[in-house]
Amino acid sequence: MADQYAQAREDNRPPGIPALRWEEPPEGPVLVLLDQTRLPAQEVELVCTDAPALVEAIRSLAVRGAPLLGIAGAYGVALAAARGFDVDDAADALAGARPTAVNLSVGVHRARSAYHTALAETGDPLLAAPAALAAARQLHREDARASARMAEHGLALLDELLPAGGHRILTHCNTGALVSGGEGTAFAVALAAHRAGRLRRLWVDETRPLLQGARLTAYEAARNGLAYTLLADNAAGSLFAAGEVDAVLIGADRIAADGSVANKVGSYPLAVLARYHHVPFIVVAPVTTVDERTPDGASIEVEQRPGHEVTELAAPQVPGTGAGGGIPVAPLGTQAYNPAFDVTPPELVTAIVTEQGALSPVTAEGLAELCARSRRA
Ligand code: MRU
Numbered sequence: 456m457a458d459q460y461a462q463a464r465e466d467n468r469p470p471g472i473p474a475l476r477w478e479e480p481p482e483g484p485v486l487v488l489l490d491q492t493r494l495p496a497q498e499v500e501l502v503c504t505d506a507p508a509l510v511e512a513i514r515s516l517a518v519r520g521a522p523l524l525g526i527a528g529a530y531g532v533a534l535a536a537a538r539g540f541d542v543d544d545a546a547d548a549l550a551g552a553r554p555t556a557v558n559l560s561v562g563v564h565r566a567r568s569a570y571h572t573a574l575a576e577t578g579d580p581l582l583a584a585p586a587a588l589a590a591a592r593q594l595h596r597e598d599a600r601a602s603a604r605m606a607e608h609g610l611a612l613l614d615e616l617l618p619a620g621g622h623r624i625l626t627h628c629n630t631g632a633l634v635s636g637g638e639g640t641a642f643a644v645a646l647a648a649h650r651a652g653r654l655r656r657l658w659v660d661e662t663r664p665l666l667q668g669a670r671l672t673a674y675e676a677a678r679n680g681l682a683y684t685l686l687a688d689n690a691a692g693s694l695f696a697a698g699e700v701d702a703v704l705i706g707a708d709r710i711a712a713d714g715s716v717a718n719k720v721g722s723y724p725l726a727v728l729a730r731y732h733h734v735p736f737i738v739v740a741p742v743t744t745v746d747e748r749t750p751d752g753a754s755i756e757v758e759q760r761p762g763h764e765v766t767e768l769a770a771p772q773v774p775g776t777g778a779g780g781g782i783p784v785a786p787l788g789t790q791a792y793n794p795a796f797d798v799t800p801p802e803l804v805t806a807i808v809t810e811q812g813a814l815s816p817v818t819a820e821g822l823a824e825l826c827a828r829s830r831r832a
Pocket of ligand 1: 516519521628629630631640667718
């Protein structure tokens with residue numbers, strides 16, 4: 456076991472390809488994505504020349520994670536504008552590509568509003584296009600700054616809740632640089648603890664069915680030299696029972712006005728386990744993930760994904776067949792229940808950490824105050 460941990464620490468290479476970037480080659484602007492469906496085996500880039508290609512990349516999870524979806528959506532609007540496509544059609548398609556992460560529609564809305572304001576002033580769609588790009592770049596920078604602030608606030612909270620130090624943190628899904636303009640949300644807090652010498656171990660849930668934990672969080676943990684251990688999702692209970700978890704840190708796709716948290720399916724069972732074992736359950740998310748227009752958890756639309764993601768071992772979908780083309784792990788024709796997210800009620804959440812600070816206990820009033828503070832900033 457010790458060798459395996461040493462190996463992870465030695466694998467301390469510099470950060471890989473950024474999750475996305477805007478480029479302007481002579482043939483016209485493009486959005487370049489690191490194809491997250493191919494990680495960790497291959498670092499392959501996907502080049503999107505129009506919004507439909509980006510919509511497909513979002514649906515297939517080549518680009519994913521709430522904050523990054525917002526940034527990608529904003530760049531997608533900028534791409535449509537710069538290439539002379541119908542901006543409103545592109546914006547509608549992008550915003551509807553996945554329903555749960557509110558950041559996607561927030562990012563699309565920001566770039567679209569900037570475009571329309573500039574269009575009203577100039578009357579020329581091509582002169583208005585740079586405004587959409589400027590809005591996307593601004594959102595990208597803001598997210599990087601928010602990520603750094605969340606890491607600071609999150610580490611301060613961990614140190615306060617766990618004064619003994621040597622934090623053993625359990626995380627679910629992937630919340631690092633692959634989902635952010637910066638170093639991420641929950642993962643950025645674990646990274647800050649690691650750099651401060653206060654992370655004893657990062658427990659990484661594999662995150663069935665698409666293995667964002669095994670494929671992506673383990674990839675980021677290895678690259679950054681964290682002491683990490685991967686576990687099957689259903690091993691979490693015995694890990695808590697053995698007293699091996701000091702805190703749970705997760706991200707969020709949408710936080711309703713009452714503090715209900717939608718995140719990768721499997722988050723809610725962790726919250727229940729954490730409560731039973733008296734372990735803090737901490738959600739780390741930028742204020743852009745708080746949706747004041749969604750009143751409660753029951754109002755959050757949870758994305759239902761195709762059954763083949765459960766009945767076959769992860770593999771890209773075979774276009775037009777409805778099949779995954781992966782290795783079958785269930786009899787042909789088996790029906791599967793495959794919600795992409797679940798919702799954790801606010802009473803199970805110890806704290807929500809945002810760039811505006813940590814909120815604990817989680818109340819509707821406290822969240823509204825955080826949002827108001829963010830608007831004033
Ligand atoms: O389906 P995914 O991979 O897009 O789901 C991502 C998650 O659930 C993340 O935990 C969430 O977006 C928070 S990322 C900061």
